[in-house]
Amino acid sequence: MSFLHIHNIHKRFGETHVLKGIDIAIEKGDFLVLVGPSGCGKSTLLNMIAGLDDISEGELRLDGERINDLHPSRRDIAMVFQSYALYPSMTVAGNIGFGLEMRKVPKAERRAAVQRAAELLQIENLLDRKPGQLSGGQRQRVAMGRALVREPQLFLFDEPLSNLDAKLRVDMRTEIKQLHQRLGTTIVYVTHDQIEAMTLATRIAVMRGGELQQLGTPQAVYDDPNNLFVAGFMGSPSMNLVTARIERLGGELVARLTAGSDEVVLPVVRDRAALEAWCDREVIVGLRPEAITDPSSANRQDGVIHEAELAVDLVEPTGADLYVVTQLGGRSINARMRPGSTLEPGQRARFAFDVSRMVAFEPDSEHRIRNPETVAPSEPAVVTSIS
Amino acid sequence: MSKPPSSRGAGARERLQHWLPKLVLSPSFVLVLFFVYGFILWTSYISFSDSGMLPDYTWAGTRQWSRLWSSWTWGIALHNIWVFGLLYIVSCTLLGLLLAILLDQRIRAEGTLRTIYLYPMALSFIVTGTAWQWFLNPGLGLERTMHSLGWESFSFNWLIDANMAIYTVVIAAVWQATGFIMAMFLAGLRGIDGEMIKAAQIDGAPTWKIYLRIVIPQLRPVFLSAIVVLAHLAIKSFDLIVAMTGGGPGNATAVPATFMYSYAFSRNEMGIAAASAVFMLAVIAALIIPYLYSELREPRS
Numbered sequence: 159m160s161f162l163h164i165h166n167i168h169k170r171f172g173e174t175h176v177l178k179g180i181d182i183a184i185e186k187g188d189f190l191v192l193v194g195p196s197g198c199g200k201s202t203l204l205n206m207i208a209g210l211d212d213i214s215e216g217e218l219r220l221d222g223e224r225i226n227d228l229h230p231s232r233r234d235i236a237m238v239f240q241s242y243a244l245y246p247s248m249t250v251a252g253n254i255g256f257g258l259e260m261r262k263v264p265k266a267e268r269r270a271a272v273q274r275a276a277e278l279l280q281i282e283n284l285l286d287r288k289p290g291q292l293s294g295g296q297r298q299r300v301a302m303g304r305a306l307v308r309e310p311q312l313f314l315f316d317e318p319l320s321n322l323d324a325k326l327r328v329d330m331r332t333e334i335k336q337l338h339q340r341l342g343t344t345i346v347y348v349t350h351d352q353i354e355a356m357t358l359a360t361r362i363a364v365m366r367g368g369e370l371q372q373l374g375t376p377q378a379v380y381d382d383p384n385n386l387f388v389a390g391f392m393g394s395p396s397m398n399l400v401t402a403r404i405e406r407l408g409g410e411l412v413a414r415l416t417a418g419s420d421e422v423v424l425p426v427v428r429d430r431a432a433l434e435a436w437c438d439r440e441v442i443v444g445l446r447p448e449a450i451t452d453p454s455s456a457n458r459q460d461g462v463i464h465e466a467e468l469a470v471d472l473v474e475p476t477g478a479d480l481y482v483v484t485q486l487g488g489r490s491i492n493a494r495m496r497p498g499s500t501l502e503p504g505q506r507a508r509f510a511f512d513v514s515r516m517v518a519f520e521p522d523s524e525h526r527i528r529n530p531e532t533v534a535p536s537e538p539a540v541v542t543s544i545s
Numbered sequence: 546m547s548k549p550p551s552s553r554g555a556g557a558r559e560r561l562q563h564w565l566p567k568l569v570l571s572p573s574f575v576l577v578l579f580f581v582y583g584f585i586l587w588t589s590y591i592s593f594s595d596s597g598m599l600p601d602y603t604w605a606g607t608r609q610w611s612r613l614w615s616s617w618t619w620g621i622a623l624h625n626i627w628v629f630g631l632l633y634i635v636s637c638t639l640l641g642l643l644l645a646i647l648l649d650q651r652i653r654a655e656g657t658l659r660t661i662y663l664y665p666m667a668l669s670f671i672v673t674g675t676a677w678q679w680f681l682n683p684g685l686g687l688e689r690t691m692h693s694l695g696w697e698s699f700s701f702n703w704l705i706d707a708n709m710a711i712y713t714v715v716i717a718a719v720w721q722a723t724g725f726i727m728a729m730f731l732a733g734l735r736g737i738d739g740e741m742i743k744a745a746q747i748d749g750a751p752t753w754k755i756y757l758r759i760v761i762p763q764l765r766p767v768f769l770s771a772i773v774v775l776a777h778l779a780i781k782s783f784d785l786i787v788a789m790t791g792g793g794p795g796n797a798t799a800v801p802a803t804f805m806y807s808y809a810f811s812r813n814e815m816g817i818a819a820a821s822a823v824f825m826l827a828v829i830a831a832l833i834i835p836y837l838y839s840e841l842r843e844p845r846s
């Protein structure tokens with residue numbers, strides 16, 4: 159039995175069907191990150207776990223116990239909000255201790271607990287201040303302190319870092335990850351930020367329009383997406399998704415892609431059995447920018463490298479990498495090259511494709527074309543891991 | 546400011562633009578200066594003069610002021626405004642807050658109810674006073690209705706009871722202003738972050754404690770505004786009292802404003818009336834000026 163079990167949960171606001179049967183199960187100590195475009199129902203799902211919105215249909219279990227109808231305060235859950243939601247009229251200590259006070263914890267014990275939480279978050283020197291006198295990052299810590307102090311079974315975070323500036327966001331991200339590793343608590347975390355999702359999660363749930371698209375480890379979601387949406391949504395810069403024609407060439411299955419006036423023919427090595435059925439038809443293939451490199455930095459040990467010469471359209475150095483834009487399958491695609499490369503737009507260069515990482519999708523249904531043995535990890539209990 | 550090099554015509558237009566607003570505003574400025582501030586000064590002077598039925602500019606020192614403070618009616622008026630003001634402010638604030646909290650529970654008929662509660666504020670004090678005078682008049686309103694419905698022993702004659710009459714004025718005034726105060730509190734409640742309420746729910750606070758500990762402390766600026774608005778309405782309540790009780794029975798519901806009016810226009814004691822008027826102005830100024838000062842000084846709440 160999993161620790162948090164979201165079973166076929168629906169949410170309707172009057173006529174609008176916001177969540178359409180969400181199934182997620184995670185274990186104790188998991189860090190589940192919910193990602194998805196704005197309005198897909200992440201906050202709604204979180205609020206339902208917290209008990210702030212009631213559940214239209216389905217079942218919610220925490221540690222084996224059905225908590226559908228339990229009042230938020232009795233669920234042993236703490237939540238950190240996007241706006242931090244600190245109580246402006248109370249001091250920081252009052253804010254952190256409020257939950258304990260409402261639970262009638264004796265004063266001395268309460269003070270000790272507040273002190274402990276403050277030490278953990280390094281905000282002891284702020285305990286007597288009012289929230290209005292704190293910076294964004296400090297407020298964020300107080301909000302986390304308020305959640306931590308009660309030592310709940312489950313933490314919920316709704317975009318807790320989105321109001322911070324970029325630098326602070328990275329720092330707090332690291333801190334949240336350390337906190338999770340140190341305390342081993344179970345966390346459900348909503349974010350818009352890809353990197354946050356990838357770095358923090360032990361499980362990622364990608365949602366769209368009130369439906370779960372994929373649940374899996376960050377690596378599985380990244381490398382082995384269930385459908386075109388997940389492939390395009392996760393990762394930045396995003397996966398290159400282009401049209402290709404599956405053909406048989408001398409007994410080999412290949413994907414033929416237009417490349418400007420030329421063509422690139424890539425051998426199919428992944429999901430070959432499933433792609434047999436797509437012979438002489440068009441599919442959409444996806445390749446991450448890091449699977450298209452210069453020949454010298456190609457990973458020949460783990461990958462299957464196929465080289466081709468293409469025209470360089472644009473060169474975009476980021477410092478750590480060099481993104482090279484070229485035409486493939488009628489689209490501009492990104493390749494990630496060694497930063498030192500002396501490539502010029504207009505020049506022709508050799509590109510190395512790691513075809514072992516190429517994924518293919520049905521053009522109409524946008525489903526992944528996958529070999530049957532790797533079952534799609536949409537069932538909560540089964541989580542495939544490719545890495 | 547650096548002016549771009551321009552021809553004479555453009556220079557003239559610029560000058561005109563500079564002077565036009567001042568030109569347009571100056572008549573009203575002069576009028577206000579004369580009729581408001583001029584007459585404040587004039588009234589202040591009168592309060593130190595020998596004026597009776599007509600202004601008399603003979604300097605009388607503080608004679609009118611000491612006559613004012615030894616007047617029995619002025620004592621009643623001060624006592625009344627104190628009782629009235631306190632009850633009015635406290636009841637309106639508490640009732641307004643309570644109604645706002647009840648309306649904030651996302652009930653269905655909220656729009657309608659809000660309008661209903663706000664309507665009395667659209668009536669003038671005179672209309673309110675007259676309506677309540679009819680309603681509470683033992684011969685006409687509530688009491689008579691009850692009698693005609695068969696409840697013969699029903700009696701509610703506060704309006705003509707010298708000890709209770711001031712409370713009928715309080716009732717009418719509270720009825721009129723509560724809706725407005727409610728709207729102020731409702732706006733304040735709507736401004737409170739919903740996530741904060743959710744956080745408090747998760748923290749395990751029951752609803753009444755959420756209001757007491759988290760919501761109401763945040764409404765402090767609204768309380769302040771409500772009290773200032775009500776305090777100056779209380780002091781301005783002249784027309785309500787005139788319409789409802791005319792200051793009676795006897796002097797039972799006299800307040801400084803009715804006192805001033807009757808001394809100036811029916812008792813021919815313009816000097817005393819002027820002294821009472823200046824006193825009222827001083828009290829209102831003492832209330833309003835610090836408030837305006839604090840409001841205008843820091844635009845942040």
Ligand SMILES: Nc1ncnc2c1ncn2[C@@H]1O[C@H](COP(=O)(O)OP(=O)(O)OP(=O)(O)O)[C@@H](O)[C@H]1O
Binds near residue numbers: 174194198199200202
């Ligand atoms: N009280 C409500 N009544 C009606 N519809 C609602 C209500 N609350 C949310 N919705 C709808 O439910 C959908 C999901 O909202 P939700 O806030 O969960 O999105 P989200 O995934 O958290 O988006 P974001 O990333 O912008 O925070 C939205 O389309 C929203 O319009």
Ligand SMILES: [Mg+2]
Binds near residue numbers: 200201202
């Ligand atoms: Mg949201």
